[in-house]
Amino acid sequence: MFTTAPVMCYNFIVKKLAVLLTTALAAFSFTAGTAVYAEDGQSGSSPSYPDLASVLAFDSLDAYGVNEDQSRFAFAQGNYIYVYDGTKVSDYYYSGTLENDGSAMYCYEHGSAVTGIEFDGDSIVFTDGTATYSLADGKAVEYSYAFATLSTVDLGDGLLISMSGGAMYVYQSGSSVTFNDQAYSCLKVCSGTIYVLRGSELCVVEGSSLESIAVTPLTFEYVDLSQGETILTGDTAQYLSAVSQEVKTVTLAAGTYVTQADISDLSGTYFKTGESGTFALSADTKMLYLCTTGGVDVLALGSDIYLTKSGNTPAAAEQEAYTSSYAYLNTATNVYSRAYMADATIIGSLEFDDIVQVNGLYSDDTLQCGFAYVSYTADDGTVIEGYVASNFITEYYFTAEDGEFGEAEYSDDYSEDDVIVAVCIVIIIVVLVIAGVGYIGYSSGAGKRKRKNDDEQK
Numbered sequence: 001m002f003t004t005a006p007v008m009c010y011n012f013i014v015k016k017l018a019v020l021l022t023t024a025l026a027a028f029s030f031t032a033g034t035a036v037y038a039e040d041g042q043s044g045s046s047p048s049y050p051d052l053a054s055v056l057a058f059d060s061l062d063a064y065g066v067n068e069d070q071s072r073f074a075f076a077q078g079n080y081i082y083v084y085d086g087t088k089v090s091d092y093y094y095s096g097t098l099e100n101d102g103s104a105m106y107c108y109e110h111g112s113a114v115t116g117i118e119f120d121g122d123s124i125v126f127t128d129g130t131a132t133y134s135l136a137d138g139k140a141v142e143y144s145y146a147f148a149t150l151s152t153v154d155l156g157d158g159l160l161i162s163m164s165g166g167a168m169y170v171y172q173s174g175s176s177v178t179f180n181d182q183a184y185s186c187l188k189v190c191s192g193t194i195y196v197l198r199g200s201e202l203c204v205v206e207g208s209s210l211e212s213i214a215v216t217p218l219t220f221e222y223v224d225l226s227q228g229e230t231i232l233t234g235d236t237a238q239y240l241s242a243v244s245q246e247v248k249t250v251t252l253a254a255g256t257y258v259t260q261a262d263i264s265d266l267s268g269t270y271f272k273t274g275e276s277g278t279f280a281l282s283a284d285t286k287m288l289y290l291c292t293t294g295g296v297d298v299l300a301l302g303s304d305i306y307l308t309k310s311g312n313t314p315a316a317a318e319q320e321a322y323t324s325s326y327a328y329l330n331t332a333t334n335v336y337s338r339a340y341m342a343d344a345t346i347i348g349s350l351e352f353d354d355i356v357q358v359n360g361l362y363s364d365d366t367l368q369c370g371f372a373y374v375s376y377t378a379d380d381g382t383v384i385e386g387y388v389a390s391n392f393i394t395e396y397y398f399t400a401e402d403g404e405f406g407e408a409e410y411s412d413d414y415s416e417d418d419v420i421v422a423v424c425i426v427i428i429i430v431v432l433v434i435a436g437v438g439y440i441g442y443s444s445g446a447g448k449r450k451r452k453n454d455d456e457q458k
Helices: 008-022 225-230 236-240 416-457
Strands: 053-055 063-066 072-077 080-090 093-099 116-120 123-127 132-136 139-142 152-156 159-164 167-172 175-179 184-190 193-198 201-206 214-217 219-223 248-252 257-262 272-280 285-293 296-301 304-309 325-328 333-336 346-350 355-362 371-377 383-389
Touching (some): 063 123, 072 116, 072 123, 080 123, 080 219, 225 272, 236 285, 236 296, 272 304, 346 383
Parallel strands (some): 063 116
Antiparallel strands (some): 063 072, 072 080, 152 159, 159 167, 193 201, 257 272, 257 304, 285 296, 296 304, 325 355, 333 346, 333 383, 371 383
16 A cells, blocks of 8 residues: 655655666657457457367277276277276266376377286286286386186076177077177176277177167267367457456356466467466466456466456456555556556556556455556657556655646654654764774774884884
8 A cells, every 4th residue: 555755855866866777778658549448359260268078089999997986997099098087977978087197198108009908906907918017107017917808798597798700799598699880809897887899989788688788889078188279369469458447356166177378479379378288276266357358268367377268257356545646656667458467468668757647556366466557648648548566656656736746645654753763863873883983993093003102112
C-alpha cells in the first residue's frame, strides 16, 4: 500500500541522481491512443482444448498379460512393451492411463522382439525367447519364470475351447464351431475370465453353450497427453495486445487438465509446450485469467502460462485500498495490457520520472508481482493505459490537478518530530565519525614525535 509524506525535496534529489543511472534506458514511446477490446473471440483459426481421451489401438499384437484383479494389462508389439492401468467402466470398456515416462506411449523398448509377457504378482515379466526378464522402473533385469502355453480350456458340461493353426474351435457333445475370421492366438484364463488375441485386438470369450459362445473385443480408453502439443494459437496475440481494464482470476478444480505453454512467440500455428507439458491438477488451483481464444482459456500462475478448456467463470481480483492519485515512476518501464509481464502483453513504455495516474493496485497471489493500473497523458494529449509493476512507482505521491502538484498529503502516522529525530541522529553519527578519525590521527602523530625525541636523546 502506498503512503504519503512531505518529502518533495528529498524525493526530487533522489530522482535527479537516479537520472544519471538511467540515461541508457529506452526513450519514451507510446501507442496512439489506448484501445480496449473484448478479451475473447472466435475469429480466424478457432483453437480448442483437446479432450485428451484416446482409444488404445495396435496394428499388431504379439503377446499380452493381465494381472490378477484385471486392472492392469501389458501388451507386447515387436520390441515395445505397453502397460495400461485402468478401471472397468462397463463389461467391455476400460478407462485409464498408459504407464510411461511421458515421452512415448510405450514404457519399455527391448533389444529384440518380445514373444511372451505375464504378470507375476505385481511384477511384469517377459521373454524374448532367449532369456526371461522382470520389468521395473523402466529397466529389465534377468528373472526366473516359467512361461506356459495354454491350448485348451474346459468350461464344464462338455464345453471345450481349443486353439490350433490360428483358429479357435469350440466343442460340445460332438458338435463344434470354428472361429477363423481372423488369426486367433494367446489363449489365457485370468480370475475366471477367458482372454484371446483376435488379430490385433484383445478379446474375452463368453458363453455357456455351443450356441452362445461369443468373442467380444475390449476397448481401452486412455488419456493421450501428447494432444496438448497441437493446440492452435489462433488470435491469442491479438487478444493479449488489447488492454483489459480488470484483473480477473479463475479457480480450476482438482483433476482439471492444463497444458503449460510458452507465449514468447505466438507466430506459429501451435502453442509451444512448456517443460511440464499436459497434466492434471492435484488440487484446486487459482490462476490469473488472461484471455479466451476459441475454446481455450489462457491463464497464468506467477510467471508460468497454462492452457485449459474454456468455460471457466472469471472473478474480479481483489484490489488494494488506494486513492486515485498521481505518482512518479522511479524507473523506465514497459506498460502491459494485462497484469502479466511478457513480450506478448507489452503495449508501450514510459520513462523514469514520468507522472502517471494510479487507477488500481493489485497484489493477488496469482501475479508475478504487485501491479498498478495506470494512465499517462503525453504532451500532445495522447493517453496510454495499462499495467506496470507497483514497485516501479514511488511510494510518495501527491494529489494533483492538470499535472500541477498541490499540497502534500500526510499519512495518518506522520510526525515532524520523527524527521527531526532522524536528522539529529545523522548529525551525531557524523560528528562521532569525525572525532574518531581526528583522535586516531592525533594518536598516531604523538607516537611518532615520542620516538623522534628518544632517538635524539641517544
